[in-house]
Each structure stands twice: as structure tokens, then as C-alpha cells.
Amino acid sequence: MANLDKKVKGSWLIHHTNKLQGVTNQTGYENTFLAGKAGILLSAISSDRQLSISQERLETLAIAANINIMFELPKLLDVLEKQQLIDRSTKGVSVLGVTTATTLQHTSDLFDSLGPKSNELASISLAERASVSPILAEDVAEEIADLHRLSRSELTHFLKDAETIGFVDAEKISENEKLLFNGNLFRRDATKKIVSVLDSLKTEEKVKLTELTEKLKKSACVTIEYAREFLGENLFQKVAAIGLFDINVVSNSIEDVGFITLPSAFSKYSNSMVDDAFDLAKAFVSSITYGMTKSSYSRGQIQAVDALLGTLVAGGSVGPVRAIAEDYKILELKGVVEVKSGTKNGRTGPMLSLLKKEVGELALQAIRQGDVSEHSLTALPSATVTSFIGPEQNREKVRRKQATLNPKITNDMLTILRTGKGL
Template identity: 40%
Template sequence: MENRTEGAWIIHHTKKLQEVTRTSDFEDIELAGKCGLLLSSLAASEQESTLNKDKVNAISDSLNINKKLELPIIKQTLKDAHLIDISQSGDISILGITTSGVLTHTSEIFNESSNNFQKASLELTNYSSDKPIKEKLLKEYIGDNYKLDSKTNTKLFQQSEDIGIIDFEQFDGAKTYFNGNLFKRDSVEKTAKVLSSLSSDDAKKVSDLDILISKDGCVTIETALTILGQTLMSKLQSIAMYDFNEVSNNQHSKIFLTKPSSFAKFGNPFEDDALDLAKAFISSLIYGLKVSTSNRGKIQDYSMLTNTLRKLLRGERVGPCTAIGQDYQVLEMNRVIQLEHGHGSRFYMRLLKYDIAQIALDVIEKGDLAEKSTLESGISSTSVSNYTGPEENRWKVRRKKSTSPSLNVGELLRTMRN
């Protein structure tokens, strides 16, 4: 497995581990992953940065990193790897690092002290990301390649299931494993297989939605629900056929569907946006386009949106307006952009992560978002303070499957397994 791919899976596993309490068997993954998450949030992509202790602590809070128990170890690990410098006052200096560089460094930190059990957990998801695979075949592959005895192998699978590192469905008398990356590659072929497994009525519904998303780039969850109905929509979300992106604050949330393959045209979609930063950037921009109002600095149309991105990529600042200080808090906390106060409630923004903005521009100009979006402005214009990525939203649905028999997706996975 290449370093970038391994780094992306480490980040994936770490986000899952942050949701559970017992993680002792995956400590090297969790440490390396949190180092990667912090490194990403500290660094700009093309210039050296220095952040004071208060900013570092705020970023740690946003990443769910314990400032007393975890942050000192993470900072020391990054310092030992010659990735950051720490002053006596606690300020941190860091050279420019792209997302690709973050993933590579994450992998290198992990491999300093990892064991076969944890390496096997990464391959477990990597091997099942292309298509669903039967339990017997996957267990044999992992056990043989990582020299795990039967007891240890069973323990790995059980813990991976409990944590959510890997997902499964029980059908044909056995478990079939899969994960949320199924539709990031070969999506046309896999979509055709899904349609072949559905009733003619459901297949038409999915085809109608697929055409709409391909044409318009994204649709609101309300539109998707009208077309599909709740049961069919939940099934498709369960197997990650569509990405469910959510922007929210303390007053409301807005969810819209995009295709995982939107990013596949411009590289490896799993690696290039492993941290979901490009998706968050696009989500915030679309929010500004469809929900914001003119008096606070509304993005008027797609031409203005792309011109804004190009201006940022030229190194120029954008603004000032009120919306910049409110709608891009997620991007500010993740150091994708930097805000500069203008006057009153108005702010400018400058770009810090050029690689992320370039992916966002490519997807908007050349990908499935190139046409006008169908996002409706059905909510009041207030600040976007949170972004929830597709995998977290998918897993919320999967956790409900034990109480919702209708969410069994075995018939969909069976067609893709062959």
C-alpha cells in the first residue's frame, strides 16, 4: 500500500476511533491519525506558518484532541519528526505542507511503531473498498498476509465491526464486508449493477435521481426523498452510492446529495480529499450562493463563485463582507482560509490551502457541479459553523439498521460482489 493511501486509511480509522472509548489495540493508528489531523489544521500548503498557543488549543478542541492528555504527545511526535518547531511560549511554526504531504507524514509516523494487527486493520478496509467481499475470503487474505493466527484474526474482525472500521451485511448464509468507498471508482458499472437488482419502479426512481444529480451537480435531501422515498434513499446511503453532505449551525442543518465520483475525474478521490476539506469548501460556497442574502455579501451566481476561487488561488484577498466572517468558520478552523477583519462586521479572506481550493475549482468547473445547482434556499441566512462529511452521515444510517429491517441492503451488495 502506498504511503498516501495508508495515510488516508489512518485518518479514516482515527475518525472512527474518536467515536468509541476502548481503542488500546489501535493506539499507533490513533496517535498517527491525530498527528495528521493536527498537522493538516496547522499548515498552509505553500508557506510557513506560526500559530500562537491559544490558536493551537482552539484547533485541538475542534479536532476533539484532549489538550492535557493527548496534545503534548502529539506535538512532541510532530517535533521529533521535524515537522514543527515549538517555542518556549508554546507557539508552533510549521513549513508549508499539502494534503498529500500530510497523508505521507501520517503514514511515516504510524510505521515508526506499528504492529501487524494494526497494519492488517488498514488493509482490511483497503481490500474491501473496491467491491463487497465475503467473510471467508477476506479473513483468509488478511490472516495469510499479516501472519495472524485464527484467534487474533477473529479479534481483529470483531473489533473492526464494533468500531465501524468496516461494515457488513448478513446474507446468503454469511457476512459480506464493504465500506463507504464503493462508488468512488467504477461508479457507472456499479450503478448499473444496483439498478439491475431493484424492482422496475425503484430502478426508475434511482435513474431519475441519478440523471438529476449528474445534470445539476447536487440536490437537497428533500428533493431526493420526494423521488426515492425514505426506505430506498436509506439503502442507497447505506452503501454510499451518494454522498450526503451536511452544513449546519446551532439553528438548522442543510443536507444535499452529490456523487462520490465527482472527485474521481481529478485524481484519487479517497486520497485527495481524505480530510473532506474540498467537500467542506464546496459546501460552504454553495451555501453562500443559495442561502446568503445580498446585504451580507451573497455570491450572486456560479460565475461569481468560480471567479472568487480564482482570485483566492492568485493569492489575492476576497471581501470585505459580513458573510465571510460567518459562513466560512469550518474552513477557518481547518486553516483552509484565513480571515482578516475589515471594519464593523465585515471580513476579508485569504487562501491558505491552495491544493484544496484547486480541487474545489476543478469539481465546480469541470465536474458534476459545473451546471447550475438545484439547491433551494429553504432556510434563513445564518452562519455555517459545522460540516459533517458523507461517511459520518452514512454511518448514522448504518447504526440504525438493527432496528430497521427494511434497511437490509444485501440484494444491492450481492450484485456488486460479482
């Protein structure tokens, strides 16, 4: 644990918090949940430059991040203020320039400052170990118990928690043996692991899987429909279940569209990045891909994606076109972009600008090169909202169904973000 990179540790805390939100209580993991929720809020409200946020906008972004504004928000603001990450006033908050990478580091530091329990530290160690390669529960149990000084009864309870909550997945392979793993297996040393998967397939399956992987390296992402048809349903289900591909679903007022990406496409080679740690970039790339492949010209189909992203990364605005108000709602609710009415070249309408420059830079590299492992930036996810379903949720089929915000509530939230003033 002492040698674990803070960004990686922060990513696991976000991962665990997302899992804890899927169970009825968080007893025993309160510090994990508090630190993770604070990190999620900081990600939602922060930009790479200093930002002043009105109370109305603050509450809207918190709601979108699945944070209760009556009970959780005040506590989380207290925590962030104590860490000197925000300044509060009667009108709202001021957030210093915080990148998504440093947000993960702050999440890790906050967790450490809370005096985490042994089982909370153990949950991070176990998740990290299970992301390297699948491991037998009995083989890792003694290691975890010794490292975090867990008694036999504490260890038994912890391993049950880890499986029930979802810190790791467990596959029973015999009467007395369980194999532990998680959805991050293909985020590092991916080439070796893909070879192992290929070795277990039939010749024709190997050829198809290799061809699709090469296509993804070149084009960043393809639609789920294309992947299903190309691989066939049986092979698609087989590789999706183990996390060989990331499945991302974006929505607008017209339809829900799924895209797949390579888990390793957004991570540094040999660096353990957890599932959901790049939801922002993948949501961005999926939205841009939608704009290139699905949106009609009359709605604002993206014709020159390189120029569009280049303008956003340089601090400019793009538009005005009608599609901007529809296709990027998830990015607005996650605090990645801002949509405002504006005028350009004699036309007036929705204009798009970028709040998190590093996410735009990563999306630009992904669109240009597909596999961007040499140009990695660490991005942090927000909590799941109705218009984007990230890789882990799609892989795992979460235990409880998420309530969908009705269109009026979503539109009201977006109106606040688009028209609300700063401090």
C-alpha cells in the same frame, strides 16, 4: 501493503482514527491512533506555505479537531517535531509548507516508524479490500491471516474488532456468512457499481436515480431536500445507506443544511480514496453552494462563484460582507480559510482568504464541472466538529452521540482565530 500508495494508506489511518474515537478505548491500535491524530493535527495547523502559529491559535485549532490540549496535544507536537514537520518555540509553532496530500504521506510514514502491530496492518489491508467490492468474511479471512501472520485466535479477535470498531461494515446474509464492505464502494470503478445497483431497482427507480446522478455530475451538489423529493423517501434511504451518495451537513447561526455529492466526484478514477478523505473539499463546496442557493443578497449571496474562487486560489481576499463571518465557520476551524476584518472599496468588515490552496482549486473544479475526476487533489479531513457532518458519519449513524459545542464556546474559538496574532 508494500504496494499501497502512501496517500491511500494515510487516508485509511485517518479513517480508522475517526472510528477509534467512537469507542471507549483504543487498546491494540495505539500506533494507528497516534499516527492518525498526528495527521489530523498537522492538517488543522498547516498551509501550502510556511506558517507561524501562536500558542492560542494552535490550541484553538486542536480543540476544533477534537484533540485534548492537556493530554494529547503535547505528545502529538513531540511526534511532529521528531518527524521534522514543525519547529516549536515558547510562543507557538512554525509549520513548513505542507499540502493536504503530503500530510497523508507523512501520516503513513509516521505510522511505519512506530513499528505497527500485525493487527494494525491487517486493519488497513481489510479496509482496502472491502472498498473494492463486498466480500464474504470467510473468503478474506485466510488471505489476511497469511499476509499478516495472524494465528486463528488472533484472526477471530481481529475480525471482531474490525466490525465492532467500524473499520468495515458487516451484513449477516445467512447463519454462518457475513458480507464485509465499507462506505468507499463508490469511490472507484463507480460506473460499474452504479450499474449493479440500477439492475436491482424497478424501472421508474432506475430512471430517477440516473437523472439525479447526471444532475450531480453537472452541478457538483444538490440539497438533501431536493434529493429526497426527487427520489422519494424509500429510494433515497436505500441508496444513502450503501454510500451511493455522500451526505454532507453544514451549519451556521441560522440553520443546518444538508447537501449530497457523488463519492467519485473528488477522486481519481481507479484510485481508492477512503470515506472522509475529502471532507475539506466537500465542506468547501457545500459552503459555497449554500452561499449561492440559500444566503440572501443582503447577507452576501454569492453572485459570481467562479470569480470568487479564482480570487481566493490566486492568493487574494474577498469581502467584506456579513455572510463571511457566518457561513464559513467550519472552514475556519479546519484551517482551510482565514477570516479577518479588512477594508475594500471603501467598506470595512469580514474578509476571507484561503490557507489551503489545493482545496480551493478542487472546489473551483467541482463548481465548474461537477465531476472533477480528471482534476483530483487529495485532501485530508480533520476530526468531526459541530458545523460539518461528513459522508461517513451520515451514512453510518455513529455509535455514540457527539457533544455539541455551545454557541459561546464556538464563537470564542472563532474570535481567537480571527484576532489572534502569529509568532
